Amino acid sequence: MISSRIRRLWNAYAPEIVVTILLILAFVISGWREPRFLDAAYLFDRSTLYTEIGLLTLSMTLIIVAGHIDLSVTSIIAFVGAIIATLYSRYGIPFWLLIPLAPVFGGFLGAVNGYFVARRNLPSLVVTLATMALYRGMAQILLGDSSLMTPPDYTGIERVTLPHTYLHTPLVIWITLCLVFAALLHRTVFGRYITVTGVNPEAALYSGVPVAQTLIRLFTLSGAMAGVCSVLLLSRLGVARYDHARGWELDVITAVVLGGTSIFGGRGTIYGSVVAFLLITIVQTGMGVAGVKAEIQVTAIGLLLLLAVLLSRLTTGRK
Amino acid sequence: MNGINGAPLLRTTGLSKSFGAVTVLEDAGVELRAGEIHAFLGENGAGKSTLAKLIAGIYRPSAGQIERNGRPVTIHNPREATELGIALIPQEPRTFPDLSAAENIFVGRLPMRSGLVDWKSLYGRAEELLHELGVALDPRQPARSLSVADRQMLELAGALSLNAEILLLDETTASLTPGEVSRLEVILRRLSAAGKSIVFIGHRMEEIFSLCDRATILRDGKIVGERMISETSPEDLLRLMVGREIGEKVVRGSVPTGKPLLEVKGLSQPPLFHDISFSIRRGEIVGLAGLVGAGRTEIACALFGLSQPTAGTILVDGKPAEIRSPRDAMGYGMALAPEDRQKQGAFLPISLWENASLSSLPRLSRRGWLKDSVSRTLTTEWVKRLSVRCREIEQPLHELSGGNQQKVVLAKWLETQPKILLLDEPTRGIDVHAKTEVHRLICELADAGMATLLISSDLPEILALSDRILVLRSGRIVREFDRSEATPEAVIAAAGVSTGLPDKPRSMVA
Amino acid sequence: MKKLRFFLMAFGASLTLLAGCKPDTPPASPTATSATPPTTATEAGTTTATTSAPAGKVRVVYIPKNTGNPYFDGVVKGFEQASKEIDIDFSTTAPAQPDPTAQISFIKDEIQRGANVICITPNSVDALNSVFDDARAKGVKILTVNADLTGNESHRDGAILPTDFDKLGANQIELIGSLMKYTGKFAILSATADAPDQNFWIKGMKEALKDPKYAKMELVGIVYGDDKDQKSVTEAEGLLTKYPDLKGILAPTSVGVAAVAKVVESRKVADKVIVTGLGTPNTMRRYLKDGIIPAVALWSPPEMGYIAAYASFGMSKGDVKMTPDASFKTGKMGSRIVGKNGVVIAGPPLVFTKDNVDKYDF
């Protein structure tokens, strides 16, 4: 009885279980091999470096569950950052006014992706590949190769912690949004629509699911999240540059897939993505403090991804 | 080559196939002989396609044996079937759009010369084959530019190129024009004369009578008879196929009167359908009969907002309805159980209750938050009410049989509390027991006031359930029958079948 | 199962929160070492301290722009040489790509690993400010090497620059001018349009061109190759197309000058277009010897590393203050004087030609 329940749990959540175990292993090994790793202040402080990737992992999970992909998010970060910094420093628009506008700009850029994907039926991989170049390019047109400073009052958000904790503000935001996204995917109509669209888009349409609308909203949300990340990054680095966040999309997708979300859509949990993201963070932190060279770190993450995919495939025999 | 009375090229004994709990074919024994065109007849879901697919290696039998030339064989996949000289031509040919016609014929075994594809010989052989078939078609043409009929010819040519002795044509004529059908008939007769054994699966009586030598009739997964065509009549075959008195199991109440709930006026969407007008009253079941391809499904889709008609109006409760999406249609109380359950109705990997509650989520939620416990409770009720056979409602849908999947799809729609139910082939591919249950449900719903549009290829079903029957031919409504005047013969005739109408000699789907 | 999924989420979140709680009293466990300067960690006698620098040794780490850049290998050589002479524990690490933010995690890791001095060639003049502030708050000295945080000097303790940047522009103009016989059109291929030292040098070049000595020379354009092979090549080819009568290209960047040399070689215009700039002898050796280019200039990266190592040692011991007019001894390189803004100049640039290039290996 119990074993059959475990069996069923395993069948349903093998990838999540695999990454959870890997996370615990990574933590134990890092702590055992490198005592300097076990330092809460350091761990939390260093984790803030990955906040934006962590946030994007959440929205990318929804996108991939819906059977799509969004490569353009990191370019949206740069572009929105460029817009905000330009409006602030060249047109003197107050920064507090621009903060809430960032997700709006990002959302608009995401909606453009959504339009091409949902209304023109173009493959999201290629559409967002194109907008990835386009948005990055527009950021570059705006800023050239120079940096624009953000006001000092608004920088350094990562150094503000919750009282009596090591929790830096970006981490607090991330943890909050983890819960929000978990609720969004697993507890709302929107989330259900996302899942069924990933499972079978045609049947979703026949079932009265507003597929196109769901996708446009989803890409808009993805863009808006990138907008939020853009503000965090601006505050963290104090400058806007066109080349910010470049290449992070691969880390984000790696985390999502590592967390057991099917790249073909229809299956995935926020829990899996969160654990996978933590796993990557822990592995990188562990290797970083142990002085492992950057290139080995890159290789290790690739191997980790393969390991997780192969493990959960082999053990469940899922097609 | 063996004559009609020679030893069979292929014989099956006790062949059975079940999917999960549902047996779709039981104890089937047939003999296929050289030089003979053999019809498999039966209603939808009777098991004729299953039988063909077992022979062609697409399915593997649950029990029974296949003998080829007297030797027992096990056929694991279509490739092994082709090696045994067995080929199946499906209704919708599987073509490789960017390959040439010739390659489509020879794909997987292109002629090679010193390691290279020998295009000259490829085109030569393809031309020869196509010539043999009497098809005028450039083998160099890419397949994407060919019609369905021509692409079927490629499949046929492919089978012949393999020296297939047994050709199974699974509803091949369903999507062909009359001219294409007669061309195919000529070709099949020639092949049969050359000693091939041909299995013809189709519905049109006049095709069967003009083409076939012998017929095996299946009903509800069992073989119920075998006839030499020369010794039988369409009526005889129909009776065998239907097998029961029409309308014996369900009893419809009095014909409802009152104002129409759904009115359709002059709906057109060329070239699919033209000038469609009809109405359905509260509590009325209107059957939409016609051949496959007559435009029945397309009308349902247009009503449900899946496609946009170019002309015409739809009125619900006397008021014009703007329907641009399924969402809009649902807003007017419509529901559509689609034709292709696997592709359009079901979400196989997710749970039963998630399937059943999907279309009612706006109601089963508060401000966008799901009320899953309510959904589960309601699904449990539907499972009971529709007698869905399942272990638990958390089970993924793919673990259920076809009939039970269909019940879940129906539950999904009934959960939306519709006023107008559009049912497209609601009992296709489900077992007899489940079918009766679905019929009873449809009547119950109508008695409770549901306006139902019933599209079905199952003539007894449509005759038994409908208060009125509309007959569709080539996208137009050609006749309307009242319950009292509808007989199988009359409906078949109206759909354009055995009366021998010269223009479009198409037969009713039995 | 849905419940379970949610429970796991909540569990994970609460764990994180728990772990994130800061104890009210600072514990004397290794977990607090990063909050106190690493030098005092040795006194605590914890395992952390024993795995980091041995007592008395100064732990110096150098973070170049990225790994695999031969120029910085030269700097590392200088550090290594100095570490044999003085009591420092030297190591080097770097991100794989020279992205502006890529160095941040390496800085944080090195702080945690107990570095006393972080020498860095920054990928950005401003994006690293906050992490530098963090490091300095924890008692780690920040010394930029090879480039300065122009405009953000307050975020580092000192800078070792390879040569006098004020004079470099004029120096380069004199180099190309002498090779062009002081007549004709020439263009500049720079790294990125935002690179502060590049822009500073270019400003110096424009200034120098006002000298009547260069009156017959005309600067027709400045293009940017982003320090990428493909981009630099394409831009250099674009120059040759746009200005058919171009007589010289000055590329004050090692990737750029190699790309320009490659282009004049493949277009077979080496006899018409003079190429020079800043480049390492190893990269430019073949072009010099083949006569594709007459000369390139560069300071000695090992020298810079060597001086940086001595400066680090002194800063950490408190013997050296990076304040103007202070001076410190650097082993066999003699003593150096700290200039304004805490900048130390390593030495004058060297000029490599086909005759002397084999004497250098970096």
Added chain:
Amino acid sequence: MINKLFQRREAPLLIILAALVTIVCLLQPRFLSPGNLQSVLLWLPLLIIVALGEMAVILTRGIDVSVGSILGLSGMMTAMALRDYPELNIYVAALLATGIGAFLGAINGGLIAGAGTPPIVATLATLGIYRGLTFVVSSGKQVDDYQLPRNLARWSIDGPFGLSIPPYVVWIALIVAAAMHLFLTYSRTGRDWYAIGGEPDGASDRGVPVRLQTFCAYVLSGAGAGLAGLLYASRFGTVNPASIGNGFELLAIAAVVIGGTSIFGGSGTIAGVLLGCLLLGVINVALAVLNIAETWQSAVYGAVILMALLTDDAARRRLMKGARHK
């Protein structure tokens, strides 16, 4: 005749290209000077060879995002071999580079066709792994120009028959393209790729060895990227572990998709891919020649890919409409 030309999938691309060249020439007549044409030509070979391999993979409904890293690892290893064994013949080196690439591609193919890992996941993983290995084998040190044989650099400078335009590398790319065209036309594998991409289940039923041929596509993609690694060394002289081939995968995929190869597999031509590469090359060189701030480059890329997608989409719709009316 002309009508037929316009029905081809490549037609819109050709028009865009012609329009672009015309505009550029109006603004900068020297764009068509021999020297500049050589710039365009030299820009192409690497991209063409990688894009052709990528095309094979996309034909089978797959994707290979690891080509940039394969290019890097193979280029690095070959350059090191040439540095450490100066007597190594460069043709042998070319074989070596191709072989290393093919081996790395075979690992991808094994993961995808053998273990059934989704292509994007498998190659995303190897993208990181191969890049890391590039640093590991080279110990993070670059190979310098003077350490490579002279005649390797000459591949990018001189052409056959004493002509310098086009240089050998361009010929190599054209030969590879021609060979690829022949391979796609005359080999069973090539034809099977179209079949697999067009209708995977059908292909398997008809006796096409789907897994084997899919495996071959990744091997070929790897081999192309591997050869490109050596050409990179020839073209740029220095082989740096961080920069060699970095980000090349996006360029290759863009060229293939712009060239009209369907991202859903089964459809695409060599001519289209060549045109796609040429379009990207012309844009790139034009930006440098026109004094357009380099900052515009990325945005122009993105816009062109989007435009290509939309025209392709429109063409597809028109074609489908035509078929229906038939």
